[in-house]
Amino acid sequence: NAGVTQTPKFQVLKTGQSMTLQCAQDMNHNSMYWYRQDPGMGLRLIYYSASEGTTDKGEVPNGYNVSRLNKREFSLRLESAAPSQTSVYFCASSEGAWATGYTFGSGTRLTVV
Amino acid sequence: GENVEQHPSTLSVQEGDSAVIKCTYSDSASNYFPWYKQELGKRPQLIIDIRSNVGEKKDQRIAVTLNKTAKHFSLHITETQPEDSAVYFCAASRAPGGSYIPTFGRGTSLIVHP
Numbered sequence: 001n002a003g004v005t006q007t008p009k010f011q012v013l014k015t016g017q018s019m020t021l022q023c024a025q026d027m028n029h030n031s032m033y034w035y036r037q038d039p040g041m042g043l044r045l046i047y048y049s050a051s052e053g054t055t056d057k058g059e060v061p062n063g064y065n066v067s068r069l070n071k072r073e074f075s076l077r078l079e080s081a082a083p084s085q086t087s088v089y090f091c092a093s094s095e096g097a098w099a100t101g102y103t104f105g106s107g108t109r110l111t112v113v
Numbered sequence: 114g115e116n117v118e119q120h121p122s123t124l125s126v127q128e129g130d131s132a133v134i135k136c137t138y139s140d141s142a143s144n145y146f147p148w149y150k151q152e153l154g155k156r157p158q159l160i161i162d163i164r165s166n167v168g169e170k171k172d173q174r175i176a177v178t179l180n181k182t183a184k185h186f187s188l189h190i191t192e193t194q195p196e197d198s199a200v201y202f203c204a205a206s207r208a209p210g211g212s213y214i215p216t217f218g219r220g221t222s223l224i225v226h227p
Contacts, residue, residue: 033214042202042219043157058214090156101147101159
């Protein structure tokens with residue numbers, strides 16, 4: 001049982017390049033989330049998907065897009081990377097829409113130069 | 114929206130001592146309070162959670178207490194060990210009908226000295 005799988009683990013981009021971070025969960029969870037983690041800022045929500053077929057903006061959505069491809073997969077796309085998007089990105093999933101803990105992926109360390 | 118404040122930002126203790134991390138929240142309708150532990154370079158992992166109908170919950174050396182009146186909840190770690198060294202995050206969220214997405218605190222870096 002893999003839990004939440006994120007790819008890639010590390011990535012270096014040049015300013016203006018695009019990329020997609022992939023996330024898949026095998027726990028039959030309904031809800032999925034993308035967070036970024038920056039030093040001293042904690043975990044900030046970028047986008048989330050409460051259930052298959054729905055997506056909503058979080059606290060810091062600018063510069064990102066998401067796709068809930070199916071119940072298992074939730075991808076995050078950077079269309080034109082900027083140095084301010086240098087961060088560690090975590091995908092997470094939860095069984096229900098509330099009052100349930102998250103299972104996090106192992107993270108993607110992204111550097112934009 | 115919900116605002117979660119977490120203190121202290123850094124906590125240094127000797128092995129065997131107790132550690133307490135406190136979080137305050139602003140939305141009185143919040144009713145679910147999880148705690149996550151993140152070891153260096155690893156993913157956050159849920160270690161304990163509490164719902165608003167319970168005042169305290171224990172799991173071996175860790176416990177969480179909730180004071181709904183004062184709108185704060187705390188993580189207590191007893192007999193700390195070096196492997197407890199990590200960043201700990203609290204969070205708060207509401208039942209359906211409100212914003213169920215948890216709001217996280219900024220984290221507490223716990224350092225346990227052997």
